[in-house]
Amino acid sequence: MRIKRIAILALVATLALGNVFAQKTELNFWTWRPEDTEKYQALLASFEKQNPGVTVKISAFKNTEYNTILSAALAGGSGPDVFQSRAYGGLETFAQSGYLEPLDAWVPELKGFDKAPLGGATSIKDGKVYGVPFASQTLFVFYNKAIYKELGLKVPETWDQFLANLAACKKAGYQALANGGKEGWTLEVMMGSLAPNFYGANDFFQAVVAGKTNFQDPRFKGAMDKLKELTPYMPDLFMGVSYTDMQASFINEMAAHFVGGSFEAGYFSSQNPKLDFGIFAGPVAKAGDPRHVSVYADGNFSMNSGSKKKDAAAKLLKFFASKETGNFFINELKQVSAVPGADTSKSPYIKEVLSLQKFNTPYIFLVGFRYNQPTGSALFQSAAQGFFAGTLSSADLCKQIQDGIATYYAPFQKK
Amino acid sequence: MHKKNSEKLWIAFFVSPAMAIVVSIILLPLFMSLFNSLFSWRQLIRDEFVGLENFRRVFFTEPYKTRFSNAIGNNATWLGVTMLVQNTLGLAMGYFLSRRIRGSEFYKRIIFIPVLFSIVAVGFLWGLYLKPNGLLNGFLKLIGSPEMARAWLGDEKLATFSIIAVNIWRWVGFPSLVFLAAIDSVPTECLEAAWMDGAKDRTVFFRIILPLIVPSILIITVLTIVGSLNVFEQIYTMAGLDGSPNYSTDTIGTLFYRTGFGSVDSGNPEIGVGSAIGVIIYFLTLAASLVSIMSLGKQEVEL
Numbered sequence: 063m064r065i066k067r068i069a070i071l072a073l074v075a076t077l078a079l080g081n082v083f084a085q086k087t088e089l090n091f092w093t094w095r096p097e098d099t100e101k102y103q104a105l106l107a108s109f110e111k112q113n114p115g116v117t118v119k120i121s122a123f124k125n126t127e128y129n130t131i132l133s134a135a136l137a138g139g140s141g142p143d144v145f146q147s148r149a150y151g152g153l154e155t156f157a158q159s160g161y162l163e164p165l166d167a168w169v170p171e172l173k174g175f176d177k178a179p180l181g182g183a184t185s186i187k188d189g190k191v192y193g194v195p196f197a198s199q200t201l202f203v204f205y206n207k208a209i210y211k212e213l214g215l216k217v218p219e220t221w222d223q224f225l226a227n228l229a230a231c232k233k234a235g236y237q238a239l240a241n242g243g244k245e246g247w248t249l250e251v252m253m254g255s256l257a258p259n260f261y262g263a264n265d266f267f268q269a270v271v272a273g274k275t276n277f278q279d280p281r282f283k284g285a286m287d288k289l290k291e292l293t294p295y296m297p298d299l300f301m302g303v304s305y306t307d308m309q310a311s312f313i314n315e316m317a318a319h320f321v322g323g324s325f326e327a328g329y330f331s332s333q334n335p336k337l338d339f340g341i342f343a344g345p346v347a348k349a350g351d352p353r354h355v356s357v358y359a360d361g362n363f364s365m366n367s368g369s370k371k372k373d374a375a376a377k378l379l380k381f382f383a384s385k386e387t388g389n390f391f392i393n394e395l396k397q398v399s400a401v402p403g404a405d406t407s408k409s410p411y412i413k414e415v416l417s418l419q420k421f422n423t424p425y426i427f428l429v430g431f432r433y434n435q436p437t438g439s440a441l442f443q444s445a446a447q448g449f450f451a452g453t454l455s456s457a458d459l460c461k462q463i464q465d466g467i468a469t470y471y472a473p474f475q476k477k
Numbered sequence: 478m479h480k481k482n483s484e485k486l487w488i489a490f491f492v493s494p495a496m497a498i499v500v501s502i503i504l505l506p507l508f509m510s511l512f513n514s515l516f517s518w519r520q521l522i523r524d525e526f527v528g529l530e531n532f533r534r535v536f537f538t539e540p541y542k543t544r545f546s547n548a549i550g551n552n553a554t555w556l557g558v559t560m561l562v563q564n565t566l567g568l569a570m571g572y573f574l575s576r577r578i579r580g581s582e583f584y585k586r587i588i589f590i591p592v593l594f595s596i597v598a599v600g601f602l603w604g605l606y607l608k609p610n611g612l613l614n615g616f617l618k619l620i621g622s623p624e625m626a627r628a629w630l631g632d633e634k635l636a637t638f639s640i641i642a643v644n645i646w647r648w649v650g651f652p653s654l655v656f657l658a659a660i661d662s663v664p665t666e667c668l669e670a671a672w673m674d675g676a677k678d679r680t681v682f683f684r685i686i687l688p689l690i691v692p693s694i695l696i697i698t699v700l701t702i703v704g705s706l707n708v709f710e711q712i713y714t715m716a717g718l719d720g721s722p723n724y725s726t727d728t729i730g731t732l733f734y735r736t737g738f739g740s741v742d743s744g745n746p747e748i749g750v751g752s753a754i755g756v757i758i759y760f761l762t763l764a765a766s767l768v769s770i771m772s773l774g775k776q777e778v779e780l
Binding site: 129130133136154155156159160242244245246247297299300302304432435436443444445447448451453454466 | 519520521522538539540607608609610614626627628629630631632633717719720721722723724736738739742743744745746747750
């Protein structure tokens with residue numbers, strides 16, 4: 063009798079224990095930001111509290127090696143359940159290979175997201191959303207407020223005022239612009255910050271993506287000629303000036319302007335807390351015209367289509383689409399969160415960036431033409447080096463971009 | 478009989494670890510890339526067998542055609558300049574060191590030290606020296622020729638030559654020492670006989686020393702060819718993967734990497750085309766080495 067009772071007790075205990083184990087789900091989460099791991103752990107602790115029975119194990123890999131490691135793991139069937147995925151073309155690699163779970167049904171919150179960041183999470187092939195966007199980046203001009211005050215300059219609205227300010231800074235012995243051209247991508251950032259207001263922002267973007275016009279359009283060529291007007295204000299031998307040189311000269315207050323992206327601010331402040339900088343959107347031809355800034359999605363959180371814990375993974379992704387994660391990005395990571403309605407009250411800088419986004423246009427080559435080789439970005443970056451150095455004309459630049467993209471882009475081939 | 482068999486087993490036992498390594502990290506990847514180059518790829522997934530289509534794309538379709546011929550042209554520049562400048566310099570240094578000039582032991586060490594440096598460290602440091610406000614331009618200002626200052630790595634016409642110059646600085650000690658050892662091993666009786674006959678230094682060098690060190694010249698030539706075709710790290714550390722500025726430093730190594738692995742800027746990976754470029758690099762290296770070994774081998778002089 064007693065033995066029987068013990069046996070029953072033992073059975074119940076085992077079942078109960080089994081139940082506890084069955085409820086305990088461990089998710090694997092991968093990120094390419096080893097520097098943010100500790101902060102992520104705090105965020106995920108909050109998720110675990112709200113979802114008892116689900117724990118998250120975080121693994122971080124170096125940014126430059128992340129794609130290789132992730133693709134190897136996914137191809138081998140051992141990838142993480144939830145992971146950071148790249149936007150646009152970088153997402154497409156994994157989405158088209160079938161490694162990503164479409165999230166439309168799993169995460170209904172995505173419907174409330176802005177179209178711009180969501181574009182980076184949507185596959186161009188089937189139109190499904192494969193990620194929860196986490197941050198957007200905006201391209202504009204940083205200026206040194208102390209130098210502006212010293213020289214009595216006003217924040218420029220028109221291109222002519224901008225050039226006049228640059229000339230004044232140069233005359234006063236400052237490096238008017240920090241920007242160089244050793245790395246082609248910094249030239250692309252300059253284009254993205256300053257050219258949209260001259261090539262016709264969204265009108266041109268939509269027309270060129272649809273193949274109704276092309277990059278040899280006089281509007282685009284004209285915008286390139288505008289960019290060339292800046293070369294007298296760039297540093298001496300600017301073709302040898304690299305990204306880190308640019309950052310150093312702006313951080314050390316040797317340069318008055320830095321044409322760059324919203325992602326720079328954190329580094330600027332951490333390297334020189336006393337640096338007082340402001341931002342303004344690319345100047346326009348005529349005062350009063352809308353001032354567009356280029357915006358692009360930075361990356362997403364995605365689900366592995368081969369995960370065996372999709373329910374728990376969906377919980378985590380819903381959490382990543384919540385305001386809590388949005389506020390975490392703004393306050394902890396100093397990034398412009400893609401979550402709608404996140405609280406910017408504690409970060410005036412992000413509030414200002416969001417206000418510049420009022421008139422936004424997709425960062426043209428990244429958003430529209432980074433899916434195939436040669437990408438619009440690769441074509442622009444190298445041809446722009448020739449253009450800024452003076453070995454190519456703006457017509458050559460536009461033709462090289464057009465011809466390169468036309469090798470694979472169907473809307474350009476019909477013509 | 479029995480003994481012989483066990484001896485064979487022992488040999489196999491000792492050779493197999495090395496063989497396993499060679500097969501798994503050299504032969505297998507080589508055949509894998511050959512295999513991969515014959516397929517079309519849907520992003521990271523191997524798709525259909527397409528035969529030599531990827532090779533056709535490299536040679537005959539844009540953009541790969543232009544990029545490939547540009548890259549191979551830069552490899553040729555590497556080969557030409559390295560052969561001419563580095564190896565001539567190496568031969569001269571080897572010769573002067575063999576003459577036992579004052580302090581030759583000291584020079585020998587100094588010349589060889591950069592060979593021991595990490596290629597990445599050298600690239601990074603010289604990258605700093607060659608910046609617009611770097612050491613070299615600073616030096617030019619100091620000696621009163623600021624107009625000579627250039628964007629050494631940012632100027633399309635100069636970038637490749639700047640990187641080659643750095644690489645020569647790093648590597649010239651190697652051919653120097655090889656040539657020194659070769660010249661030192663020329664039998665003294667030959668040289669003494671020549672001097673007795675009244676031959677001048679020049680004649681001795683061109684008629685006796687040079688023919689006798691052909692095997693070393695051959696080795697250095699093959700290494701230079703292989704090195705010039707495979708050059709990658711120097712460019713990666715000083716100019717980046719995109720052959721910046723405007724593809725003027727692009728070589729088949731960097732082109733292969735960008736195409737095969739893709740990157741945030743250069744686009745999604747084209748594994749098929751990338752593998753094809755890899756296979757082409759392999760066969761180019763093999764062919765060039767075979768040709769130089771066969772043609773220079775004939776020049777060898779037996780005593």
